[in-house]
Amino acid sequence: MDPLLRGEQAVLGAVLLDPRQLGNLDWLEARDFYRPAHQALFTALRRLRSDGHPALTAEGSVPLAWLTDTLAQAGQHVRGLTASYPHTLIAACPRPAHAPVYGRMVLEGSIHRTVAEHAARLLAVAQDDAGQSEVQGAVAQADVLAGVLEELAGRWGTQPRAVAPGVLPITAATAEPAAAQLEDEQFLLALLVHQGGAIEEVFDWLRPQDFVSPGHGQLYRCLGALHHRGEVIDPVTxxxxxQRRGLLADGTFTEERLGPVLSDGAAGSAEWLGEQVLRSSLTRAAAGAALQIAAHADDQRLAPGQLIGHALHALGPLDEVRARWLTATSPPAPHRRPDAGEAARVHAALARSPTPSSARSTPTPDRVPPIGPAPNRGRDRAAPHQPSRSLL
Incomplete structure (x- = not known):
């Protein structure tokens, strides 16, 4: 027994029994029906209504022409409809007055089905982009999915608001990372270790979770901590x-795994390699979001509002990676030169701030010992390590 099939049959049977019920179903669309025959029948009923069929104003029992005309109109667009099928629909409807309730069941099934279809498209496009080292398709399809979720929320009568699920759904296992991805990450890390200042090219937008290998992500976190504290980065540090973070003791790293990064020098563009890692992270985030949304759509226990909220929440990590991708690939903003008016205002403001007379009359010695601690103008990279709090 298929509840969705019974719901579609019941709403069509209700309209066949009482044509005036169409006025209570203006929010329902033919595409909400799963079966093509039901889509054709609902479209035919709408067409007869717009043409002013006499059954809509008939008093007493519904004329037989309402059934035969509906069947003839729908038969022009779909095959397989028999003269007995309208009677099957009528028999499936317990109460014609319950047509809005049956219609809501059809819409709920349509929302689950639509979200699942668009999640499958996002997954396919993300996998295709990953194979071609592209991101445009996944980004565009994610925007389409977000727009579909917003439109479905409006139809259901709820706000498109991201809501975290109580328990994350179980999704299918993702594919093993390609050897080329691991090699690119290892080469980038070696470059950051051996090329002074290279980490400054990627530090603002590359994150440890962007690495497909958790171990590579942990090593990048160590590099980021050194950079954050203003310390030198080389194989020894x-x-x-x-070892300070316990990654040697817990087996995260071994001599064999660290050797290629710490012992081999590297030359290249850290920014370019970082973009490759971030591009791969974006397509993985899109695929992960698609798998989560598909799992939510398959959960028939979720009401449409819950499904939409969980789907929007699943897109959140993808949006965060997209924002960093935009930062990494956007050209730097051009330096804006102040216009003449702005320069005049600055000059006037300086003129209104005269130097105190005491400062003008007191001679300034060549060297004045500082009062209190000296300002921190950057740590000498040759200085020994001073303990500091890391935010990484």
Whole structure:
């Protein structure tokens, strides 16, 4: 027994029994029906209503022409409808007055089905983009899915608001990372270790979770901690930071795994390699969001409002990676030169702030010892390590 099939049959049977029920179903569309025959029948009923069929104003019992004309109109667009099928629909409707309730069941099934279809498209496009080292398709399809969720929320009568699920759905296992991805990440890390200042090219937008290998992500976190504290980055300091974080003791890293990064020099563009890692992270985030949304759509226990909220929440990590991708690939903003009016206002403001007379009359010695601690103008990279709090 298929509840959705019974619901579609019941709403069509209700309209065949009482044509005036169409006025209570203006929010329902033919595409909400799963079966093509039901879509054709609902379209035919709407067409007869717009043409002013006499059954809509008939008193007493519904004329037989309402059934035969509906069948003839729908038969022009779909095959397989028999003369007995309208009677099957009528028999499936317990109460014609319950047509809005049956219609809501049809709409609920349509929302689940629509979300699942668009999630499958996002997954396919993300996988295709990953194979071609592209992101445009996944980004565009994610925008389409977000727009569909907003439109469905409006039809259901709820606000499109992201809501975290109580328990994340179980999704299918993702594919193993390609060897080329691991090699690119390893080469980037080696470059950041051996090329002074290279981490500044990627530090603002590349994150540890962007690496497909968790171990590579942990090593990048160590590099980021050293950079954040203003300390030098070289094989010795990186190895020390790795052991400070307990990554040698817990087996996260071994000599074999760290050797290629710490011992081999590297030359290249950290920014370009970082963009490759971030591009891969974006397509993985799109695929992960698609799998989560598909799992939510398959859960028939979720009401449409819950499904839409959970789907929007699943798109959140993808939006965060997209924002960083935009930062990484956008050209730097051009330096704006102040116009003449702005320069005049600055000059006037300076003129209104005269130097105190005491400062003008007091001679300034060549060297004045500072009062209190000296301002921090950057740590000498040759200075020994001073303990500081890391935010990473």
């Amino acid at each position: 990186v190895l020390w930071e790795v």
